Amino acid sequence: MAKKSLKIEGMTCAACAKAVERAVRKLHGVEEASVNLATERLSIRYDPSTLRVSDFKKAVEKAGYRALEEDTKIDEDKVRKERERMVLWQKFVLSAIFTVPLLIVTMGHMFGSAIGFHLPKIIDPMMNPLNFALVQLILILPVIVAGYKFFTVGFKTLFKGNPNMDSLIAIGTSAGFLYGVFAVSRIITGNAEYANHLYFEAAGVILTLITLGKYLESVTKGKTSEAIKKLMGLTPKTAIIIRDGKEIEIPIEEVEAGDIIFVKPGEKMSVDGNVVEGTTSVDESMLTGESIPVEKNPGDAIIGASINKNGIIKYVATKVGKDTVLAQIIKLVEEAQGSKAPIAKLADVVSGYFVPAVMGIALLSALGWYFIGGQSTVFVLTIFISVLVIACPCALGLATPTAIMVGTGKGAEYGVLIKSGVALETTHKINTIVFDKTGTITEGKPKVTDVITADGISQNDLLQLAASAEKGSEHPLGEAIVKEAEDKGLTFKKPDTFRAIPGQGIEVQIEGRNVLLGNKKLTDEREIVLSHFEEVSHQLAGEGKTPMYIAIDNTIAGIIAVADTIKENSSRAIEVLHNMGIEVAMITGDNRRTAEAIAKLVGIDRTLAEVLPQDKANEVKKLQQEGRKVAMVGDGINDAPALAQADIGIAIGSGTDVAMESADIILMRSDLLDVPAAIQLSKNTIRNIKQNLFWAFGYNILGIPIAMGILYIFGGPLLNPAIAAAVMSFSSVSVLLNALRLKRFRPVR
Structure with a gap:
């Protein structure tokens, strides 16, 4: 697909x-x-x-x-939106210029005497009713021309069987205008009483107020998409590349993978790449939120749109155009803003039947008042137009998407990328969070802390053998052993064979000796006698260290213990989650004692230890079978199945592409405090959507009966169509303004 x-x-x-x-x-x-x-x-x-x-x-x-x-360029989109806004404003001004005198002419003879104002005799309805009517007809024509789109779109969609808001406005104002024209024709034939019931001012005020509402709506809509504009605005327009030994400035669109890019202090990195010459510090805060500049040396990765602080560097472009990190982030935010949350389904279902239903209600109400209530044509027309105008489904359609746009945009500002409306809504229901240990709760950069040997073997010999065995491994614990050996200046021996045993360790052949390096599962399976080393292992594990057994030719040779440092904000993040009433679990392949020691340090509720990579998804499934809504937080390829299985998968931004692809939410800053921030943002956004839907539904539930004349039955006033138009416009703008309140969101840390 x-x-x-x-x-x-x-x-x-x-x-x-x-x-x-x-x-x-x-x-x-x-x-x-x-x-x-x-x-x-x-x-x-x-x-x-x-x-x-x-x-x-x-x-x-x-x-x-x-x-x-x-539009692929933000400038084109911005120009188009501003042009649309300008046209709406011009139409409103033009409409207002003719609607204000229209109201003065219409109402002047009724209310003018109270303030000492009188209409000129030439257009006084008592003396010259025809002139009075013709002036109103002349004044309403420019307003109808300015609002021609309401009629062209409204009747077009009506005839195609898909009536919309414009159809309601077009029918209502057309009815008022045509009745006015009919009244003018009756005045011409000598029936002056029609001068008091022309309805031109109602049509004019409705069109003017709705145009103003549309303008305000476009302004507030523009503010909801500011996050995308900010992200797009980060992209530099040009790049300086080295070609034939010369510096050439070219448009960013022309940069290709493999180009060598030259960057001076204070300039933006044009695309993603790797440093080939020079050293500098780079400000990546606009993408990661990390305010401290990152040192960059040859071989280090460069993120496009980050800022070169103090050095001159050359780097080779690796990802350009739509493949850059910034372009991918923009794409994710756009897709999230364009997606629908499940809560929107109710509004979708209602809106599908809403306009035809309103037309039916308006017609039935008018006929009811005419035949049963015995009211005049003017009264019936007031009911008909009021119902059509007040029942605008704009607020209903904007209630959910505007809140999602602002919510996901606000998340992007904090480095929390929410991939969809479904993810945004589901996140607020989370009551259990499972953290992967290595690289998530901990730094994922373990160090060797202890080397304990059997009799007849030195620490350096054991470390040399273990490092030689692990040289071909990419496991973080293995890398720690290799680094320790390198720091001590030990030479490596070349293994004859290498075999990784998933979830247990490795087996290698070195100089004719069979070397096993791994956890207790491996030694148990090979029936290796551990003697006192088992007790030593328990003691090390109790200190939060990971002990690894080394056996030579099926005889225990010693233990190398490795410890991973806990991330700075891990404990605080878990504390905030507990304050929110969320249970926190940790999942790891480490032995139980080590895992429980780490869990105790950071305040974890439940520890799932000694879990093989392929079993992580099953552990998440078990929690879901307990009736829990589970979020999984991880960073590695082995976390991808669990991230996909969880109700919400949260990938650490420093993790693998596979993990980020499997996740619903990506934390660009790799800060665990962003996990509760994502949940808080979800809760605030869903609360905002519910408020919007309540207002949109409530407004129509209250407004339509009033427009139908329910208050008039009990001696109250009849709703004026002009007031109905004002209230309708306000309802849409109020929903948008409420959504914009999410811009004030600040996570509890």
């Missing part, structure tokens, strides 16, 4: 998004289609052997909208 994302033009409300989804899902070969109203993006999973992008564009066009390839 392939993935594709398209920009959709012409959407105004949740009903539009639903219509586009429905049109695309009908295509044979589409597995999934999701529209995000806030980002105006259609995300599709489909069979590329069956469908082409042109098929999606045709389907979207048939539904009454327009699909475009997404």
